Amino acid sequence: MLVREAMTSPVVTIPRTATVRQAVRVLHEHGITALPVVDEPGRLAGIVSEMDLLKGVFDNDPRAFLRPVATPAAPSPRLVEDVMTRDVETVRPNTDVAALAELMMETRIKSVPVLAGSAVVGIVGRRDLIAILARCDARIRDDVLAAIAEYGPDGSTWDVSVRDGAVELQGRADDSAQRIAGVLARTVPGVTHVSIHT
Incomplete structure (x- = not known):
């Protein structure tokens, strides 16, 4: 951010x-x-x-x-x-x-x-x-999903969970799509950490 x-x-x-x-x-x-x-x-x-x-x-x-x-x-x-x-x-x-x-x-x-x-x-x-x-996890999750939907590569689908600002992305994607999703998640206000699992 x-x-x-x-x-x-x-x-x-x-x-x-x-x-x-x-x-x-x-x-x-x-x-x-x-x-x-x-x-x-x-x-x-x-x-x-x-x-x-x-x-x-x-x-x-x-x-x-x-x-x-x-x-x-x-x-x-x-x-x-x-x-x-x-x-x-x-x-x-x-x-x-x-x-x-x-x-x-x-x-x-x-x-x-x-x-x-x-x-x-x-x-x-x-x-x-x-x-x-102080932003709530539900709002952070919505913003992460919106950022990935708007700017992420087509064809990659992610499940997003957030706990105390820490974002976990789960999905099937190539290395490039993973990097992009991680970067997009880190730009969302309130995100403290991002982990990606494929």
Whole structure:
């Protein structure tokens, strides 16, 4: 499965000159956890997450402490560009979702912008990947059968069973038809493994 099949698009972005408060509102209104930050021509300049936006925005409540707590001398960050992450991991629409998942696990990044050229065309978050894995086996089976019927070679018939996202193909077909059926099954969202038995 490719990133373009998993990404959220169109993507909600925010300019680097927006205030932290504006970014908080955008995240809240859209129910998302991160925003790609763009500059004037619309190129990716960074990314801002919920955690970035929480830096220094709350003053201490004196009721929570026995002794008075000094308030910070520096004011809270005001602009998105003051709190955003500038060194951003990105992927392309044709990146394999397995490679993206590996990147997210290794780096502990929750959201990754998707670029086509220099344009931000989508974003993939952990929630997007979880949503794909949550697809029911019956729907995955229907989609595998539909993909093979539409794009597979004529004359090959397959019995398809799915358990927890793992697809098992059974049928009589030559090596070429087997490879094609396996590839088609792997493109279906929610498929975690494909085995072929003839």
